[in-house]
Amino acid sequence: MPKQYSPTESESRWYEFWETSGFFAASEEPGDTRQTYTLAIPPPNVTGSLHMGHACRTTFEDVLCRHKRMQGYNTLWVPGIDHAGIATQVVVERQLKQEGLTRYDLGREKFIERVWQWKEQSGERILQQLRKMGASCDWPRTKFTMDPDMVRAVREAFVRLYEEGLIYRDTRLVNWDVESQTVLSDLEVEQEENVEGVMFDFAYPLADAGGEVVVSTTRPETMLGDTAVAIHPDDARYRHLHGKYVRHPFVGRLIPVILDAELVDPEFGTGVVKVTPAHDPSDFATGKRHGLEEINIFNLDGTMNENSGSFQGLDRFDARKAVEIELGNLGLARGSNKHMMTLPRSHRSGTIVEPMISTQWFVKMKPLAAPAIQAVEDGTIQILPPEWSKTYFHWLRNIQDWCISRQLWWGHPIPAWYCEDCEHVTVSREDATACGGCGGTSIRQDDDVLDTWFSSGLWPFSTLGWPEKTVALERFYPTQDMETGYDILFFWVARMIMMGLHFMGEVPFTRVLLAGLVTDERGEKMSKVKGNVVDPLDVIYGATNEQLVAKAEKAGAKKSGIKYLKSTYPDGFAAYGADALRMTLLSYSPQSRRIALSIKRIEGYRNFANKLWNASRYALMRLGGSSTKATQQCPQPKALANRWVLSRLYQALDVAATGLDAYRLDEASGALYHFVWDEFCDWYLELSKPALDSGDTALIEETEATLVHVLETVLRALHPMMPHITEEIWQRVPKWDEAPKSIMISRFPTGLVDAKLDRAAERDFEVVQAFVGSVRTIRAEHDVPRSQPMRIHWHTNDEDKHRVLDAERRTIEALGRCELCFEADPAKLDDPNAHFKNAAVFVNPGIRAAVPDVIDTDKERDRLQRNLKKVEKELGVLEKKLANPSFVERAPEAVVDKSRRDSLELREKRERLEAALNSL
């Protein structure tokens, strides 16, 4: 075994072994009665390649699946990818643009062909990248949201909802993305807050008399679509306007003054509001209340249409300026001032969304939401971390109908056909050939496609074969865990719950595990423009700074982004490996909304992998000449060190089990990390050296057995988190006959079976640790070279401690690099410098000791005083507490007792330290 573990080659070798061996496959065998564990992957979009968010999802999900699989569950992790309607269409259109083409140049059919080509390429790449992360998906079951069986599921769902009256077509005000030229759902619109805008005031002249009314707007161009001005019915200032009209200065229209208490806040601005029913949500509602005309003034691309008079053809923002100027020319402008406002922007294209009246397909949400709320309320579905339930409820209780049609080309076509001879709309599972109303054959399919989340909403059951009654659906639905980012709680999770309950009559999963968003080390969102995107593959395989910079430049990063990249990662990334990346991602608390990924942290876990590697190297080397094997039976050793490590293993496995079950993967991985490094390596391996060299056959045997057992067990425990390196090592560990072919199909360890809690051993060993620690401190603080032996004279009145120090003399000597521990006459320790030459002194609980021939008086005084100060501070707090009668009366007995004991101990320590100081 080489001194350094190199993940690159090892990871791909083992991955291939697992995949070709069929270890990822879930069983549909009729006789298989194992409990199932199912998790559907949040399907990555086919918009490019794997990013750190996917790496994070994959890691968490893989840990859950590998853990369950090792626990004996029939585990199914369903992989797949999403066609991601608008997002993918935008990507391909951008490519076309570089060739100087638009989708219209290609035409719908050719364009879709082109997107399919892209899908093949991008989808395949992403699936390969998931494998690089170690994902144990059941690959032959991979689904794409536009596969033929998914199409069938989507059609079935659409038609059923339509037949149930839950899908309908309606004309209403929608969010229009003028760039992508499609409608957007409310969720796809982002509100950009605190934008500095201009509030422009202008006057409408009264129609039949002199005078005017002044209105304010941040969007002057919309006045071309005004069909009313509104005042508050109780506003005394404008009583004279009741029943009057104003005249539109550009289009000549007569515009009524209406009274509306809901729309108008008399305190705000002039107290008069212009009303544009076709381009503003509250004006639209007002229009409905008053039966106002809705005049659309925009074309679909955001230019002004034929209803805007002389402004026709102008872009909406040019029209805004033109309208202002013209109003000025007419003497109707009444000034302007700065105004902070909120702008609606398209989630995808970033352009300012224009409210427009349009006919679209909607899903009626209230009836679907009710059972989805219920399922979380009654605990059928558990959301973790639990705080998210509130957000979930709030959204579902205030849910609006979902606009599901999109004016895109890439997606599931809406299965609706319009008849040219009658009004009937034919909605059908099969492609319609004739009108369902009049039987005529002049029918035309709806041009639109479905919102991409419509198909995603069916994911947990469509991937298992729905609407067919498959074995998989029967066996694996409902799934157990849904692990995903909190950002798609509404987009996806809530909709899956609604759809699952509606179509399957059962929740789609029983736990929702929400994770934070991966950001760069500063906590900023990763973006190509910022140049702060960390590609998981670069982390796994390594990349030089030049490569990182080149990649960022190609992706269109700004100069500041490149600069950041150069200064933050001057040396690029080493090939840290997938296991190190996985451990890093796992180490962040799931409660945190931000995972500020730090390369230094990845490096730390790479070092951990190396530590594990070398610990194993040591263990295997030591076992080389012996026939001792791992047996999956916990040894029953007698020696303290062996008992201690098994007990610590118990504790680590216990914390790991709790963490894995409660979705605290940070705690689970942390417990194993610290056990391996701080206890197994730093103490136990060191302890094993004198034991194995002791020549005592019994001791050697039980130490070998314990060593190999702990190693083999901790590898199994770590396997879900670090699958590759644990396999690499595990394969080399001498094991029982008939051991499984792979660690991934071995049994997940538990404290009760694979370790042994031994509180006495832990307590005793603490004595050793404290003693050794003190010895080491003295050596370090007195600059005693390693070559110089240190003799320790100790004394204790405590029988247990006496026994431990006696029995563990050898280990203490080895670990403390002190030679010769002596039991001392207590009288000598009362005044150490009278009896020992140049002695340093230390005090452990119940034990005191002198170390002759090391002293540098100044340093020793310094050290003792520092210790004394600390002791006095602690003692001060404790004594104050104990002097407080209400503490003694009201605090729990155990707490008071502990304080008493601590204070006694500290007092003794203080005494000893003072004596030592005086004796200097």
Add this chain to the structure above:
RNA sequence: GGGCGGGUAGCUCAGCGGUAGAGCGCUGGCUUUACACGCCGGAUGUCGCAGGUUCGACCCCUGUCCCGCCCA
């Protein structure tokens, strides 16, 4: 306007009723045959601010100021 997070060591974060922890960084010493991707020491915090509850608060409550996100 409503809601949700967060403000703890230089940095990134964990802890959440019994006298503050990790990783990285800093610092002193180690060519210790598992590992320098290492080992052994050390330093570092009025736990955002102000009140309150409690025998006791970083932890609970109230208010307040910042920062981020979501919804309207």
